Each structure stands twice: as structure tokens, then as C-alpha cells.
Amino acid sequence: MAIRRGRGVAAINYPTGMNLGGDPTQALVHSTPTGNFMVTLSSVDLGQGMKQIMAQICAEAIGVPTDRVVVDTADTDTGPHCMGTFASRGTHRAGNAVIQAAREARQVMLEVAAEELEVNASDLETDGQGNILVKGAPQKSISIFDVALSAHFKRGRSISGRGMFLIPRSYPEKETGAMKPSTCYAHACTVAEVEVDDETGEVTVLNVKNVFEIGRALNPKMVEQQLVGGSWMGISHALYETTEPYYPNRDHGGTDFNQYLMPGPGDLAQTEIIVLERPSADGPYGAKGPGEMCANPQIPAVANAVFDAVGVRIDTLPITPERILRALKAQAAN
Amino acid sequence: MAKVPVQFTLNGSEKAEFIDSGTTLLNALRDKIGDTSPKGGCHQGTCGACSVIVDGELRLSCLTLAETCNGASITTTSGLADGGVLHTLQRAFLDTFATQCGFCSPGMIIAAKVLLDHTPNPSREEVVEALSGNICRCTGYEPIIQAVLTAARSNSQNAA
Numbered sequence: 001m002a003i004r005r006g007r008g009v010a011a012i013n014y015p016t017g018m019n020l021g022g023d024p025t026q027a028l029v030h031s032t033p034t035g036n037f038m039v040t041l042s043s044v045d046l047g048q049g050m051k052q053i054m055a056q057i058c059a060e061a062i063g064v065p066t067d068r069v070v071v072d073t074a075d076t077d078t079g080p081h082c083m084g085t086f087a088s089r090g091t092h093r094a095g096n097a098v099i100q101a102a103r104e105a106r107q108v109m110l111e112v113a114a115e116e117l118e119v120n121a122s123d124l125e126t127d128g129q130g131n132i133l134v135k136g137a138p139q140k141s142i143s144i145f146d147v148a149l150s151a152h153f154k155r156g157r158s159i160s161g162r163g164m165f166l167i168p169r170s171y172p173e174k175e176t177g178a179m180k181p182s183t184c185y186a187h188a189c190t191v192a193e194v195e196v197d198d199e200t201g202e203v204t205v206l207n208v209k210n211v212f213e214i215g216r217a218l219n220p221k222m223v224e225q226q227l228v229g230g231s232w233m234g235i236s237h238a239l240y241e242t243t244e245p246y247y248p249n250r251d252h253g254g255t256d257f258n259q260y261l262m263p264g265p266g267d268l269a270q271t272e273i274i275v276l277e278r279p280s281a282d283g284p285y286g287a288k289g290p291g292e293m294c295a296n297p298q299i300p301a302v303a304n305a306v307f308d309a310v311g312v313r314i315d316t317l318p319i320t321p322e323r324i325l326r327a328l329k330a331q332a333a334n
Numbered sequence: 335m336a337k338v339p340v341q342f343t344l345n346g347s348e349k350a351e352f353i354d355s356g357t358t359l360l361n362a363l364r365d366k367i368g369d370t371s372p373k374g375g376c377h378q379g380t381c382g383a384c385s386v387i388v389d390g391e392l393r394l395s396c397l398t399l400a401e402t403c404n405g406a407s408i409t410t411t412s413g414l415a416d417g418g419v420l421h422t423l424q425r426a427f428l429d430t431f432a433t434q435c436g437f438c439s440p441g442m443i444i445a446a447k448v449l450l451d452h453t454p455n456p457s458r459e460e461v462v463e464a465l466s467g468n469i470c471r472c473t474g475y476e477p478i479i480q481a482v483l484t485a486a487r488s489n490s491q492n493a494a
């Protein structure tokens with residue numbers, strides 16, 4: 001009886017968004033009378049930071065500081081249509097819709113500024129600080145605050161834009177069955193090192209090293225925090241979490257989340273995260289969806305590490321001490 | 335049912351309410367007094383999201399009857415900032431990106447505050463122990479542990 005060490009590796013591809021009858025998201029952008037910008041969405045921020053990312057995307061596309069943008073995700077009854085925040089689609093789908101809406105609003109904003117400055121709209125640029133300048137003659141400028149006031153009270157223009165991003169449904173080809181379920185994939189690879197006690201079946205994850213390829217990290221610190229949390233959650237899926245330990249038999253199943261196991265702050269594996277940025281062709285500023293995929297590769301990596309340590313293949317999750325001991329027993333019997 | 339009076343100090347100001355006997359401190363704070371910073375995660379003492387400080391002690395407000403707090407001094411996360419200046423722990427949670435959905439954050443910050451009040455320079459193990467009654471679904475805990483250690487360091491720098 002001994003503590004045995006093993007190492008496992010796994011790599012995954014993960015689609016961004018889904019393909020069930022088309023995958024649309026709409027966004028609306030409008031300016032307030034004082035030149036702040038409002039993004040209206042029905043997409044929900046689940047805590048992953050969607051509001052911050054949409055504010056950054058809108059600010060970048062219009063050419064204003066991020067703190068000039070307010071994102072409203074209030075109500076699916078009154079907001080523009082969104083399929084929802086799932087399938088790691090939020091940044092990609094809503095982000096593209098926001099870019100389109102913001103560009104349309106920017107165009108109106110430049111037209112109003114052009115009337116005020118008596119130049120052509122195509123000769124104008126934004127400085128990213130809240131001003132519009134004449135290209136090559138920056139002393140000739142107007143603040144976006146004044147442009148918005150003029151649009152609202154003098155020129156009767158609505159500085160606003162509509163955005164729609166749709167990934168159309170892909171049907172399988174009749175001959176080959178080939179189809180394009182997604183236009184954009186994120187990738188990840190994890191190496192996990194574990195110790196397995198072959199007497200108790202207990203698994204300790206010593207460390208995980210993760211590489212994530214996520215398109216462009218629009219907010220690198222927020223990406224990192226999601227990946228760190230996701231890596232923990234992957235280990236949790238691999239070793240702890242289930243509502244149905246003996247499915248389809250309900251025996252010993254939890255009756256509420258108090259009986260739902262997850263690793264706590266004392267059970268953490270040493271975790272390393274490396275981010276690779278390869279901007280996606282159709283993502284907003286190159287972003288992909290890292291949300292769910294970041295909790296995936298740890299699961300097969302841990303299963304492979306357990307196999308490496310004690311020579312049994314556990315193919316049912318979670319990999320509990322009981323499952324390991326039963327497999328070891330079966331192996332010894334053969 | 336007859337209402338019972340409760341009166342205590344919340345984040346430095348006097349509060350008095352009539353409540354149904356048996357109301358938890360969590361429900362009294364959130365529904366009667368309007369301080370929604372303690373969160374109701376499980377309502378049975380296992381998640382830590384409802385943590386508050388009662389007379390200097392860490393308490394789960396979902397398991398504390400409000401009427402037992404008569405005359406007590408209660409601190410919640412909403413009382414930590416000094417005007418516009420965030421508490422060191424709040425600052426550290428922000429700076430180290432230790433919050434995602436934020437549901438656990440008030441309880442984590444309160445648990446960490448009680449730790450630092452008693453142990454200004456905790457070891458990592460002491461931080462882990464102090465947070466082990468609080469559940470987080472999002473962060474993987476490491477950023478929270480780092481936030482508490484960061485806050486302890488900046489406290490001792492400010493004291494030096």
C-alpha cells in the first residue's frame with residue numbers, strides 16, 4: 001500500500017457559441033444629452049464581467065474613455081434580442097453587435113461635429129479622451145459633450161446605432177454529414193500531477209499547468225481571474241461534484257447544495273496559467289469565448305494522471321475514492 | 335403574533351425595529367433595515383455569505399436571532415468604507431481581482447476582517463483557516479487568499 005504519483009495531459013478545442021437554428025444577439029447604443037453612451041443589451045452579466053467588457057468594446061469603437069459608457073442589461077422584455085449568456089458566447093456575439101451599433105452611433109456623432117465645425121465628417125477623428133479633432137489640424141476641435149448637446153437641443157439628431165450579430169444556422173451536407181457547428185474555437189491544454197493513495201483511493205492534485213488560447217484577451221486581468229477560477233472548477237468537476245453519486249439510483253444523492261462537495265481554500269492545487277493570444281477572425285477585436293472551456297481540460301488530465309499513478313481508467317465523474325478502490329479491486333481480480 | 339422590539343448599533347448608527355419573534359439577524363438586516371450587504375446563500379450556516387461581526391465576533395447572521403442582538407454593536411461590509419475611501423480589505427479585493435460575481439465577497443471580507451483584527455500578520459495557513467467557512471463558486475479561492483495577505487501587508491506598511 002503506497003502513495004503513488006502520476007502525471008496526465010489533455011488538450012481540448014471548445015466552440016464559442018452554438019448552432020441551433022442560428023445564434024443572434026442585438027445591441028443598441030445611444031448618447032445621453034451630455035455625451036455619455038448607453039449600451040442596451042438583454043445579455044446578462046453572470047459575474048464574468050460582461051458589463052465591463054461591453055463598455056470597453058463600445059468605448060473603443062466610438063472613441064471615448066470607458067468610463068463614459070454605461071451598460072444596461074436590465075430586462076429581456078424590453079431590451080434588444082439576445083439568445084442569452086451561455087455557450088461562452090457573450091463576449092463574441094454581444095461584442096460584435098455592440099461594435100456595429102457603436103460604429104453607427106459614431107458616424108452620427110461625427111456628422112453632428114462636422115456641422116458644428118463646418119468641415120467634412122470624413123476629416124474628423126476622435127482623441128479617445130472625449131474630443132473630436134480635425135485630422136491634421138487638432139487645434140480645431142469640439143468636445144463630445146458639446147456635440148451631444150448640439151445633437152439633442154439644436155440639430156435634432158439622435159446619436160445612436162443598431163447592432164446585430166448573427167451566426168446563421170449551419171446544416172449538415174447531405175452527402176458527407178459535414179457541417180460548421182461553430183466559426184470560432186478556443187483551445188486549452190492542461191498537465192496535472194496527482195498523488196493517489198492506493199489504500200484509501202484518495203486523490204490529491206499537486207499541481208496543474210494550464211495553457212489557454214483564447215483569441216485576444218480584451219481585459220487581461222479579468223481573463224486571468226476567470227481562468228484561475230475555471231481551473232479550480234475543472235478539478236472540482238473531476239474529483240468532487242455530483243448530485244447523483246449512484247445514478248440512476250438516487251441513494252446518497254444530495255438533497256441540497258449543503259451536500260454538494262467542492263474543494264475549499266485548503267484543498268487547492270498549485271495552479272499555473274499561461275495565456276496565448278491568437279486573435280480570432282470573426283471575434284470582437286479578436287476575442288473568443290474562454291468561459292466554459294477553461295474548466296474542461298483539467299478533467300481528462302486528472303483522469304489520465306490517476307491512470308498513470310495506479311493503472312486504472314475511471315470513466316465516470318467524479319473520480320471518487322470509492323470508484324478508484326473498486327477499479328483497483330477489479331484489476332487485482334483479473 | 336406580537337412584534338418584539340430590537341435595538342442595536344449597525345455600523346455606528348442606532349437602529350430600532352419591531353420584528354416578528356424568531357426573525358433571523360440576516361432577514362432583519364436585509365428586509366427591515368435595508369442593509370443588503372450580508373447575503374443569504376444557504377440560510378443554514380454552511381456558506382458564510384451572511385457573515386457579520388457582532389460585538390467583535392464573527393457570526394453567521396442566518397443562524398442568529400435578531401432579538402438576541404439587543405444592545406449589540408454590529409458591523410457589516412457596507413460599514414467598512416470610510417466615506418469614499420475603501421477599507422484596506424475592499425481595496426485589496428479590487429486590486430487583486432478577488433471577486434467575480436461578488437456574492438461571496440461581503441462574507442469573505444467580514445471573515446477576513448475578524449482574522450486581521452486579531453491576527454494582523456497571518457500566515458497563509460491562518461488565512462485559509464479563517465476563510466474555510468466561506469464558499470466561493472467563481473474565484474478558485476487563491477485570489478481571495480492573496481487579497482487577504484495583500485491587505486495584511488498594506489496594513490503593516492501603513493502602521494510602520
Ligand code: FES
Binds near residue numbers: 376377378394
Ligand atoms: S446564509 Fe448564512 S451561512 Fe449561508
Ligand code: FES
Binds near residue numbers: 470
Ligand atoms: S465571487 Fe462568485 S461566489 Fe465568490
